[in-house]
Amino acid sequence: MTNDLQPTLNVQAAIEQRRAARSFRADAIPEAILTEIFRLGVRSPSGYNLQPWRFVVVRESANREKLKACAFNQRQVGEAPVVLICCGDRRINQKEYIESVIQLGQATGAANDAYADMMRSAIPQLFENKPSFDSLEAWTNRHTMLAVAHLMIVAKSFGVDTCPMEGFATAQVKEAFNIPADVDVCCLLAMGYAAEPFKQYGGRFDIDQVFYQETFGES
Ligand SMILES: Cc1cc2nc3c(=O)[nH]c(=O)nc-3n(C[C@H](O)[C@H](O)[C@H](O)COP(=O)(O)O)c2cc1C
Numbered sequence: 001m002t003n004d005l006q007p008t009l010n011v012q013a014a015i016e017q018r019r020a021a022r023s024f025r026a027d028a029i030p031e032a033i034l035t036e037i038f039r040l041g042v043r044s045p046s047g048y049n050l051q052p053w054r055f056v057v058v059r060e061s062a063n064r065e066k067l068k069a070c071a072f073n074q075r076q077v078g079e080a081p082v083v084l085i086c087c088g089d090r091r092i093n094q095k096e097y098i099e100s101v102i103q104l105g106q107a108t109g110a111a112n113d114a115y116a117d118m119m120r121s122a123i124p125q126l127f128e129n130k131p132s133f134d135s136l137e138a139w140t141n142r143h144t145m146l147a148v149a150h151l152m153i154v155a156k157s158f159g160v161d162t163c164p165m166e167g168f169a170t171a172q173v174k175e176a177f178n179i180p181a182d183v184d185v186c187c188l189l190a191m192g193y194a195a196e197p198f199k200q201y202g203g204r205f206d207i208d209q210v211f212y213q214e215t216f217g218e219s
Helices: 011-017 033-039 061-070 074-078 095-108 113-129 134-158 169-175
Strands: 053-058 082-089 161-165 184-194
Touching: 011 134, 033 061, 033 134, 053 061, 053 074, 053 134, 061 074, 061 082, 074 161, 074 169, 095 113, 134 161, 134 184, 169 184
Parallel strands: none
Antiparallel strands: 053 082, 082 184, 161 184
């Protein structure tokens, strides 16, 4: 599904102008724009295309207040017209789920029978051996936060501000929003139109402080 909506900012401008908004106007995000942000946000990549991210879209003011109480009363949660509870679902290692990803690949023509069989053996092995992660939660968090990054940049390109938040109590959020035990809350993402006080750019380290040549630590 695509639609005709065009972003108002290109990628470079969206990245440079995105700020973590600390306050939001009450204005709603037009439904078509929100849907387009969601659609593009989940074009984010994931290992074996497993797409472990899940989002609870919280819009009703009573629910935002409930969420705010789980988020150390951060004002953005009460003010933003939309707050996403961004979750990583650890059930992606279940057989039926892997089959659903295979079917998706088959439907698009991306997965032939050989590739489907490779996925049936390689994915369980990945989660058994965990060569590049310590826990399934780390793996789902890795991917969910990539999707959150996509969402933030896409949102800004459509003029929508965001605030990612780790200031929340996981157990409280899970209980209040019926989040299953094997689903983790990775962050909250407030979305809407920023209001004063606007947050100033806090700067970033120079690229030669964080990019190394060939070996870690070599600038
Ligand atoms: C994972 C994550 C968690 C964050 N948690 C919070 C939070 O709980 N509350 C908040 O106001 N800002 C939070 N922030 C926003 C950061 O403070 C902000 O991104 C950082 O200061 C850089 O500012 P900028 O995003 O405007 O460039 C979080 C950012 C990230 C990426």
